[in-house]
Amino acid sequence: MSLLHHESVIKRADELVQTVYLFSQRGWCPATSSNFSFRILNEDLVIITQTGVDKDYIDLDNMMVVSLDGRVVEPEGAQPSAETLIHTALYKHFDKAHSVLHVHTPLSTVLSMKYLEKGEIRIKGYEMQKALEGITDHNSEIVFPIFPNSQDMTQLSNSLTEYLDKNDDIHGLFIAGHGLYSWGTSIPAAKRTVEATEFLLECEFLRSQI
Amino acid sequence: MSLLHHESVIKRADELVQTVYLFSQRGWCPATSSNFSFRILNEDLVIITQTGVDKDYIDLDNMMVVSLDGRVVEPEGAQPSAETLIHTALYKHFDKAHSVLHVHTPLSTVLSMKYLEKGEIRIKGYEMQKALEGITDHNSEIVFPIFPNSQDMTQLSNSLTEYLDKNDDIHGLFIAGHGLYSWGTSIPAAKRTVEATEFLLECEFLRSQI
Amino acid sequence: MSLLHHESVIKRADELVQTVYLFSQRGWCPATSSNFSFRILNEDLVIITQTGVDKDYIDLDNMMVVSLDGRVVEPEGAQPSAETLIHTALYKHFDKAHSVLHVHTPLSTVLSMKYLEKGEIRIKGYEMQKALEGITDHNSEIVFPIFPNSQDMTQLSNSLTEYLDKNDDIHGLFIAGHGLYSWGTSIPAAKRTVEATEFLLECEFLRSQI
Amino acid sequence: MSLLHHESVIKRADELVQTVYLFSQRGWCPATSSNFSFRILNEDLVIITQTGVDKDYIDLDNMMVVSLDGRVVEPEGAQPSAETLIHTALYKHFDKAHSVLHVHTPLSTVLSMKYLEKGEIRIKGYEMQKALEGITDHNSEIVFPIFPNSQDMTQLSNSLTEYLDKNDDIHGLFIAGHGLYSWGTSIPAAKRTVEATEFLLECEFLRSQI
Numbered sequence: 001m002s003l004l005h006h007e008s009v010i011k012r013a014d015e016l017v018q019t020v021y022l023f024s025q026r027g028w029c030p031a032t033s034s035n036f037s038f039r040i041l042n043e044d045l046v047i048i049t050q051t052g053v054d055k056d057y058i059d060l061d062n063m064m065v066v067s068l069d070g071r072v073v074e075p076e077g078a079q080p081s082a083e084t085l086i087h088t089a090l091y092k093h094f095d096k097a098h099s100v101l102h103v104h105t106p107l108s109t110v111l112s113m114k115y116l117e118k119g120e121i122r123i124k125g126y127e128m129q130k131a132l133e134g135i136t137d138h139n140s141e142i143v144f145p146i147f148p149n150s151q152d153m154t155q156l157s158n159s160l161t162e163y164l165d166k167n168d169d170i171h172g173l174f175i176a177g178h179g180l181y182s183w184g185t186s187i188p189a190a191k192r193t194v195e196a197t198e199f200l201l202e203c204e205f206l207r208s209q210i
Numbered sequence: 211m212s213l214l215h216h217e218s219v220i221k222r223a224d225e226l227v228q229t230v231y232l233f234s235q236r237g238w239c240p241a242t243s244s245n246f247s248f249r250i251l252n253e254d255l256v257i258i259t260q261t262g263v264d265k266d267y268i269d270l271d272n273m274m275v276v277s278l279d280g281r282v283v284e285p286e287g288a289q290p291s292a293e294t295l296i297h298t299a300l301y302k303h304f305d306k307a308h309s310v311l312h313v314h315t316p317l318s319t320v321l322s323m324k325y326l327e328k329g330e331i332r333i334k335g336y337e338m339q340k341a342l343e344g345i346t347d348h349n350s351e352i353v354f355p356i357f358p359n360s361q362d363m364t365q366l367s368n369s370l371t372e373y374l375d376k377n378d379d380i381h382g383l384f385i386a387g388h389g390l391y392s393w394g395t396s397i398p399a400a401k402r403t404v405e406a407t408e409f410l411l412e413c414e415f416l417r418s419q420i
Numbered sequence: 421m422s423l424l425h426h427e428s429v430i431k432r433a434d435e436l437v438q439t440v441y442l443f444s445q446r447g448w449c450p451a452t453s454s455n456f457s458f459r460i461l462n463e464d465l466v467i468i469t470q471t472g473v474d475k476d477y478i479d480l481d482n483m484m485v486v487s488l489d490g491r492v493v494e495p496e497g498a499q500p501s502a503e504t505l506i507h508t509a510l511y512k513h514f515d516k517a518h519s520v521l522h523v524h525t526p527l528s529t530v531l532s533m534k535y536l537e538k539g540e541i542r543i544k545g546y547e548m549q550k551a552l553e554g555i556t557d558h559n560s561e562i563v564f565p566i567f568p569n570s571q572d573m574t575q576l577s578n579s580l581t582e583y584l585d586k587n588d589d590i591h592g593l594f595i596a597g598h599g600l601y602s603w604g605t606s607i608p609a610a611k612r613t614v615e616a617t618e619f620l621l622e623c624e625f626l627r628s629q630i
Numbered sequence: 631m632s633l634l635h636h637e638s639v640i641k642r643a644d645e646l647v648q649t650v651y652l653f654s655q656r657g658w659c660p661a662t663s664s665n666f667s668f669r670i671l672n673e674d675l676v677i678i679t680q681t682g683v684d685k686d687y688i689d690l691d692n693m694m695v696v697s698l699d700g701r702v703v704e705p706e707g708a709q710p711s712a713e714t715l716i717h718t719a720l721y722k723h724f725d726k727a728h729s730v731l732h733v734h735t736p737l738s739t740v741l742s743m744k745y746l747e748k749g750e751i752r753i754k755g756y757e758m759q760k761a762l763e764g765i766t767d768h769n770s771e772i773v774f775p776i777f778p779n780s781q782d783m784t785q786l787s788n789s790l791t792e793y794l795d796k797n798d799d800i801h802g803l804f805i806a807g808h809g810l811y812s813w814g815t816s817i818p819a820a821k822r823t824v825e826a827t828e829f830l831l832e833c834e835f836l837r838s839q840i
Contacts, residue, residue, distance in 0.1 A: 022266055026237070027656070031761035031826035054818060056652055104758060106829065110836045113755065125323065127359055127388035128314060131241035138359050138387060149757055149768050177768060178757035188264060196241035199316065206320045208840055210418055232476055236447070335533065337569055337598035338524060341451035348569050348597060398474060406451035409526065416530045420628055442686055446657070545743065547779055547808035548734060551661035558779050558807060608684060616661035619736065626740045630838055 002074055003045065003065050012038055013047055013063050015187045016099070023103055024055035028198070033104040034179070035081035038187055039091050041098070044068040048087060051079045068092060082153060089157040090183055093164045097183040099190035104179040107201040112146050112174035120145050121174065123200050131196035132171040133189065143167075144197070146174040172197045212284055213255065213275050222248055223257055223273050225397045226309070233313055234265035238408070243314040244389070245291035248397055249301050251308070254278040258297060261289045278302060292363060299367040300393055303374045307393040309400035314389040317411040322356045322384035330355050331384065333410050341406035342381040343399065353377075354407070356384045382407045422494055423465065423485050432458055433467055433483050435607045436519070444475035448523040448618070454599070455501035458519040458607055459511050464488040468507060471499045488512060502573060509577040510603055513584045517603040519610035524599040527621040532566050532594035540565050541594065543620050551616035552591040553609065563587075564617070566594040592617045632704055633675065633695050642668055643677055643693050645817045646729070654685035658733040658828070664809070665711035668729040668817055669721050674698040678717060681709045698722060712783060719787040720813055723794045727813040729820035734809040737831040742776050742804035750775050751804065753830050761826035762801040763819065773797075774827070776804040802827045 003009055020036050023029055034055060037048035046066050053062040065073040068091060070084050081087075087100045115121050123129065124141040132142060145163055150156045160173070171193055172182035182197055184190030213219055230246050233239055244265060247258035256276050263272040275283040278301060280294050291297075297310045325331050333339065334351045342352060355373055360366045370383070381403055382392035392407055394400030423429055440456050443449055454475060457468035466486050473482040485493040488511060490504050501507075507520045535541050543549065544561045552562060565583055570576045580593070591613055592602035602617055604610030633639055650666050653659055664685060667678035676696050683692040695703040698721060700714050711717075717730045745751050753759065754771045762772060775793055780786045790803070801823055802812035812827055814820030 030829045031758065031822045033758060033761060033826075054821070104829070106832045106836055109756065109758070110833050110840065113837065114840055125387050126319065127385070128241065128243060128319070131243060137361055151767055175757070177755050191264070192241045196243075199240045199314070202316045203320050205836070205840065206316055206415075207323065210320065210324055210415065335597050336529060337595070338451065338453060338529070341453060347571055401474070402451045406453075409450045409524070412526045413530050416526055416625070417533065420530065420534055420625065545807050546739065547805070548661065548663060548739070551663060557781055611684070612661045616663075619660045619734070622736045623740050626736055626835070627743065630740065630744055630835065 003040070004047070004060075004063060004074065009040065009047065010060065012187065013060050016047070016063075017058050017060060019101070019187060019191045020049070020055050020058045023101075023194070024058065028103040028105050029055040030104065035083055035087070035102050036100070037084075037087045038099040039097070045073060046084075046087060046091060048080050048084055051081045085153040085157040086160065086181060089161050089164075090181065093161060094183060096185050098185055099187045100181065100183045101190045101194050102179060102181045103194060103198070105198055105201070107198065107205055108174055108180040109177055111201055111204065112176045112178065112180075116146050116148060116176040118146075121201075121204075123204065126200055126203060128196050128199050128203070131192050133184065133193070135171075142200075143170065144172050144174055145170060146176055149175050149178045213250070214257070214270075214273060214284065219250065219257065220270065222397060223270050226257070226273075227268050227270060229311070229397060229401045230259070230265050230268045233311075233404070234268065238313040238315045239265040240314065245293055245297070245312050246310070247294075247297045248309040249307070255283060256294075256297060256301060258290050258294055261291045295363040295367040296370065296391060299371050299374075300391065303371060304393060306395050308395055309397045310391065310393045311400045311404050312389060312391045313404060313408070315408055315411075317408065317415055318384055318390040319387055321411055321414065322386040322388065322390075326356050326358060326386040328356075331411075331414075333414065336410055336413060338406050338409050338413070341402050343394065343403070345381075352410075353380065354382050354384055355380060356386055359385050359388045423460070424467070424480075424483060424494065429460065429467065430480065432607060433480055436467070436483075437478050437480060439521070439607060439611045440469070440475050440478045443521075443523055443614070444478065448525045449475040450524065453524040455503055455507070455522050456520070457504075457507045459517070461518070465493060466504075466507060466511060468500050468504055471501045505573045505577040506580065506601060509581050510601065513581060514603060516605050518605055519607045520601065520603045521610045521614050522599060522601045523614060523618075525618055525621075527618065527625055528594055528600040529597055531621055531624065532596040532598065532600075536566050536568060536596040538566075541621075541624075543624065546620055546623060548616050548619050548623070551612050553604065553613070555591075562620075563590065564592055564594055565590060566596055569595050569598045633670070634677070634690075634693060634704065639670065639677065640690065642817060643690050646677070646693075647688050647690060649731070649817060649821045650679070650685050650688045653731075653733055653824070654688065658735045659685040660734065663734040665713055665717070665732050666730070667714075667717045669727070671728070675703060676714075676717060676721060678710050678714055681711045715783045715787040716790065716811060719791050719794075720811065723791060724813060726815050728815055729817045730811065730813045731820045731824050732809060732811045733824060733828070735828055735831075737828065737835055738804055738810040739807055741831055741834065742806040742808065742810075746776050746778060746806040748776075751831075751834075753834065756830055756833060758826050758829050758833070761822050763814065763823070765801075772830075773800065774802050774804055775800060776806055779805050779808045 032052050035049045037046050039046050050064050064078040068088050090100050121144045127138045129135050182193040184193050245259045247256050249256050260274050274288040276290050278298050300310050331354045337348045339345050392403040394403050452472050455469045457466050459466050470484050484498040486500050488508050510520050541564045547558045549555050602613040662682050665679045667676050669676050680694050694708040696710050698718050720730050751774045757768045759765050812823040814823050
């Protein structure tokens with residue numbers, strides 16, 4: 001039986017589809033951009049959105065299974081997102097990560113361009129930071145690294161892994177002119193992290209205007 | 211019988227859930243933030259959202275009962291929002307308050323940071339002010355106090371109570387870098403106050419840009 | 421039989437309710453603000469929203485009938501919007517106006533404050549102007565008058581009438597710090613005019629930022 | 631049998647209606663503006679929205695058939711959008727174009743005014759560019775031409791054709807103070823291009839603010 005038809009997989013895939021749909025309604029995944037996944041518990045397998053899907057119309061049929069090294073498992077012939085290797089690099093590094101969400105919001109696109117030279121966005125002083133796993137105080141300083149964009153996914157996922165080997169304690173990362181990757185110990189936790197990060201960017205943007 | 215199953219409680223809890231859902235769709239409670247309550251008429255009991263709830267999916271099961279001093283009444287083991295003491299402080303001070311709504315909007319977050327040193331936001335000249343209870347003229351000056359954020363809820367609710375003992379005539383308050391608290395003599399009245407306040411912030415922001 | 425139960429009235433009231441609901445979803449009538457009406461064909465009667473209605477929940481029961489001089493016709497005891505006299509002044513002046521829509525958008529609020537001293541907002545060069553009745557060229561100059569806000573509705577409607585007696589050729593008007601009034605030969609025509617005007621304000625705002 | 635009742639036409643018209651509805655919900659076609667079409671495969675016939683349609687209520691009945699030279703085919707007496715000649719000019723030039731979408735977004739309106747003298751908007755450095763057909767790298771430079779607005783559609787479509795005869799490799803075009811035209815090899819491809827272009831404009835706008 002196809003893994004995609006297992007009851008427990010369908011349940012979580014539904015949860016992911018619902019999250020993606022909400023994000024799409026907010027304009028966070030325009031033009032078939034963005035990709036989303038969850039890891040199957042205790043398996044080296046990942047359910048991920050297929051490439052080229054219009055997220056306004058996302059449904060279960062847009063999902064597929066890949067292995068942790070990025071190979072297609074099923075359905076035969078399905079094409080995963082080009083950025084699958086970023087997802088699998090994150091799963092390989094973070095044992096506890098069970099969902100990876102990647103969105104293309106205008107603010108994550110432009111603020112990651114603006115701060116690319118600094119290599120990071122630092123955020124401090126917001127209650128909303130407490131939505132990030134393990135953060136209990138608004139006075140903590142949160143660091144989100146920024147990586148230069150590349151069309152070479154192997155290179156991009158290697159830079160990422162190299163960074164994570166030295167700087168483990170992050171909640172999300174930006175690719176410059178491209179968007180945000182975030183993750184969590186569950187789909188709801190990953191959703192919470194994406195929403196908190198986007199909110200923090202919006203606050204940083206507004207503060208720069210007033 | 212559980213208080214949460216009383217017909218009259220369910221009716222008002224439904225009204226609150228509907229309000230929270232609308233707010234969530236506007237992006238006012240991202241990432242499981244924000245909390246919402248109403249007081250049971252003539253009782254020292256409050257129905258409040260449990261902690262950690264994704265407001266995009268809010269339903270009646272996310273509610274719980276606490277006493278006016280913040281103790282859990284039911285369901286057993288449920289965890290109320292960390293900010294329950296702010297709600298109960300407001301109910302204790304304002305006899306007529308029957309609903310307290312707390313939202314995390316980007317503008318309430320950043321404008322409360324900007325004006326924290328002044329300790330208040332003053333607003334004048336808008337027709338929308340008349341949506342605030344007791345205000346009948348757009349030329350009245352409305353004062354919203356701003357409190358520094360803190361993770362110590364006892365301290366925060368005490369500062370609040372101390373302020374209210376001297377300055378009774380307010381329609382809402384900000385916690386810096388955190389958000390807006392507002393209240394009303396009913397759930398619709400509290401909804402109206404939150405919407406009016408957020409609108410006034412948006413106008414103040416736009417005026418600073420033109 | 422109540423006028424509100426006539427089939428033809430219900431049909432148009434439904435059309436109005438649907439329009440109001442769409443406007444409310446866009447944030448154009450927060451906090452029970454804004455009011456909306458249509459005139460009954462060949463009668464000196466107007467169907468208008470009752471005061472204090474939350475437009476997120478608007479339905480047919482929120483409507484009432486007033487005469488062209490602003491008296492309540494039915495249902496007995498219903499309270500019309502405080503701004504009923506503005507609606508009736510517009511119907512009395514414009515024979516062809518069959519619907520008047522009044523919204524509280526942030527941009528109409530703040531731009532009417534900014535340009536109050538000039539007494540008008542002039543707009544030119546947009547294709548969207550052609551959505552205004554009788555405008556066929558983007559190079560026409562459109563003038564929207566601005567009136568100072570007042571809590572005295574008789575005075576406000578008199579200023580308005582006085583202005584219209586001299587300047588008939590307008591598509592909408594602003595009350596400073598308050599909002600936009602627009603009208604049309606049908607509910608869809610009035611909806612189109614409101615949307616076009618708000619769009620033109622948004623363009624003017626954006627142009628001031630770039 | 632009416633072409634509009636052919637099963638295959640209905641299927642694609644449904645797809646177009648759904649796209650238009652989504653665009654309308656985002657505020658991209660206010661006040662009955664904007665027009666949308668698809669070409670019937672292997673025929674010199676185009677299905678296009680009738681003039682004056684409120685896109686919040688769009689349905690299949692709002693569609694009509696025109697020939698590639700802009701004549702009404704059916705239903706008898708139906709009035710196509712005034713801009714039909716722009717659509718047909720694009721179909722005549724681009725053999726592979728099967729859908730043309732024209733939206734009136736605030737940003738396409740004002741940025742096309744700002745850059746009219748330059749005659750184009752150039753965009754570079756965004757991952758989102760890859761949503762445009764044939765673009766595989768974020769470092770490509772994308773050029774969108776801008777044409778002065780005109781009420782003379784023959785003249786406007788001639789300028790357009792003249793430009794395209796020399797500069798074939800474009801993904802969309804702006805008419806100053808008016809809006810965006812985009813197209814694709816299918817309705818989803820055209821939707822993707824419109825969304826990507828609007829996203830790129832929003833990024834350019836945000837970058838100008840930070």
